[in-house]
Amino acid sequence: MALEHAILVSLLEKPGSGYELARRFERSIGYFWTATHQQIYRVLKRMGSDGWIDVRDVPQQGRPDKKEYSVAGPGRDALRAWLQERTEPESVRHDLAVKVRGAAFGDPTALIGEVERHRKAHEDRLARYLAGRARDFPLPSADGAPDAEHELQHVVLRGGIAYERMMIAWLDDVLVTLAGFAAGR
Amino acid sequence: MALEHAILVSLLEKPGSGYELARRFERSIGYFWTATHQQIYRVLKRMGSDGWIDVRDVPQQGRPDKKEYSVAGPGRDALRAWLQERTEPESVRHDLAVKVRGAAFGDPTALIGEVERHRKAHEDRLARYLAGRARDFPLPSADGAPDAEHELQHVVLRGGIAYERMMIAWLDDVLVTLAGFAAGR
């Protein structure tokens, strides 16, 4: 339900095409929401016909032309209204936890490789986030009027970093537990 | 895609009815997968016709009769096969992070109440998990052959606890950041 709102936020931060939005969802937005280009194009169409966003054709040379979207008045209003609404914490879905508990009925040690793969994926993401932080948020905020957009982007990124660190530590815990079955017999 | 596998794991741990499964998804299974009774009944039907599970009618007194499901051979095989498959880390979806970043284009301080609500929800869940751990996993595992089912349930629960603690700490970070806008002008 929040995809359209995530798109509004992203377009408010910087107008762009559907393709560019898809890339942002792979990168910075990816640590709190994901979407593929198919979804994005479909939703952009609906948002356009609802008057939430404006479209501008941008001819380009050496590349296909693109449509640049930007947030219109009603889009801003829709976002403000949604910010007031209550939303419940999202439900968690972890394949890997299902597998870990399911491993009790198969071979626990056979899961080690899979856990290591996931651990590596999380470490790669953490490294990307840390690089992004070093690039975009180099200094602790100086005193004085804080810049809302910047500060809020930063605190969300800190959340992504905390999540990846938590996952890596947990996966280490899982690996130690699984290794216990290999050694303990 | 893992709902049917989560049900297999739950039924292997202990056979039960659709209603009982729904309750388990609210409780212990809830920290790594969620499902409503509507979903569960539908999937149970399909799993039954695929021969993954057996059904047994259990008449009851003072309560409606129930159907008790248990895992059949092909279900066990399906779970074992799935444990071998690669699954990619689940994509994250956090409404609240979208809102935090969107607050830059509205009133950041208006979000404080919502963040506090979420914080409380996570604290409640953490308290439930800790109570569950004290009840079900009172002692550090004694030496000797570890019990796979028990150990693996415990490590998944530790993951749930780590997740809730991480979220609470992050929400505190968000609250401090949001409060900065109220004070900083």
Added chain:
DNA sequence: GTCGCCATGTAAGGGGTTACATGATTCG
């Protein structure tokens, strides 16, 4: 007598994933 629990479903609609489709340009 109403509320909550136990117990099982159907139906509609919305959102997300996967596959298919096209076509130009740049880099190795």
Added chain:
DNA sequence: CGAATCATGTAACCCCTTACATGGCGAC
């Protein structure tokens, strides 16, 4: 000459959520 990037879409399918539906029993 093939692969990757830029750029935009359609179609089918599956999963999930929300609403509707029923009905007996026990507690306050």
